Each structure stands twice: as C-alpha cells, then as structure tokens.
C-alpha cells in the first residue's frame with residue numbers, strides 16, 4: 001500500500017508539516033482539524049493530548065497529526081496572540097534554553113501516540129533584534145513565536161535533538177512507522 005492507492009491523510013493545517021511530508025514524496029490529503037486547544041495541562045501532556053485530538057477528529061486509514069508546544073521551564077508557549085505577545089515570548093526565551101515537544105499521532109495498523117522532545121538554546125538577543133524579528137511576522141503562527149527553519153535561525157545558538165521535531169513533525173519517525181506498515185511514498 002502507498003500513494004498508488006490511498007493518500008496519506010494529514011490532519012493539520014500547518015504548511016510546514018505539509019511541506020516536510022511532500023518533500024518525502026507522499027501524496028497527501030490535508031484535512032484541517034477543528035479542535036479546542038484550551039487544555040490546562042503540562043506542556044508535554046498538552047502536545048500529546050492535542051495530537052490525539054487532532055488525529056481522532058479525522059476519518060481514514062493512514063492518518064498523521066501533530067502538535068508542537070514550546071516549554072520554558074514548565075510553562076507552555078503556544079502561538080502568540082499578537083506582535084506584542086510575540087515580543088514578550090522572545091524576551092523570555094532570550095539567552096536561555098527551552099524544550100520543544102511535538103506530540104505525534106499516527107493511525108494505520110493501529111494507533112501510535114508519542115511525544116518527541118528537542119532542546120533549543122537562544123542567543124542573548126538585543127531589544128532591536130527582537131523587534132526586527134517580530135516585525136517580520138514570521139513568529140505569529142508558530143509555537144513559541146519563532147521558526148527555527150526561517151529567519152528564526154538567526155536567533156538560535158544551538159539545537160540538541162531532532163531539528164524536525166522543533167519545526168513541527170519528527171518526519172524520520174513518521175517515515176519509519178509508515179514504512180513498517182507497508183505504506184511507502
């Protein structure tokens with residue numbers, strides 16, 4: 001089974017997740033999940049619960065869903081509401097290390113639910129640098145208010161762990177699970 005038969009259903013409106021799976025050659029059907037994200041949980045549990053909610057909200061055989069949460073010492077930073085909150089997030093992340101949790105839900109031969117975690121360290125940023133970044137608008141639709149794959153690369157000192165987990169989808173793990181189920185690009 002593979003793209004010759006049914007498409008892989010991506011239960012996510014994230015253009016990053018879509019681009020990563022398309023880069024691997026999967027034929028996708030995108031279904032944007034409409035789930036409440038207002039859960040009061042610790043960051044890692046939040047990523048897990050939301051990935052499950054998104055994946056379960058969509059029908060079909062081969063389904064992938066994910067949720068990414070930035071975890072600053074136990075506080076979950078989601079997507080900033082506006083540029084002011086984006087600036088606030090960057091001030092808090094500046095000069096420090098945080099974790100990025102990506103909950104992964106996969107359905108095929110059964111269901112898989114995991115949380116993948118990477119560590120990201122930010123440089124100490126000047127107020128001018130942070131304002132420059134916020135005015136780009138790039139961080140507004142991203143957990144923690146930055147994108148490691150875009151202009152945000154200029155803010156980082158280092159990443160420990162899987163880069164793609166930071167960007168929103170541990171693609172190598174997705175590929176391996178689908179491959180084991182006989183679902184190939």
Ligand SMILES: Cc1cn([C@H]2C[C@H](O)[C@@H](COP(=O)(O)OP(=O)(O)OP(=O)(O)O)O2)c(=O)[nH]c1=O
Nearest residue numbers: 012013014067068142143146147148166167168
């Ligand atoms: C930290 C980080 C997050 N992100 C993105 C990935 C996700 O799209 C987004 C986190 O929000 P999510 O709620 O995980 O996903 P989403 O709202 O974009 O899409 P959907 O709910 O439909 O699945 O942040 C980056 O692109 N780069 C980064 O470096």
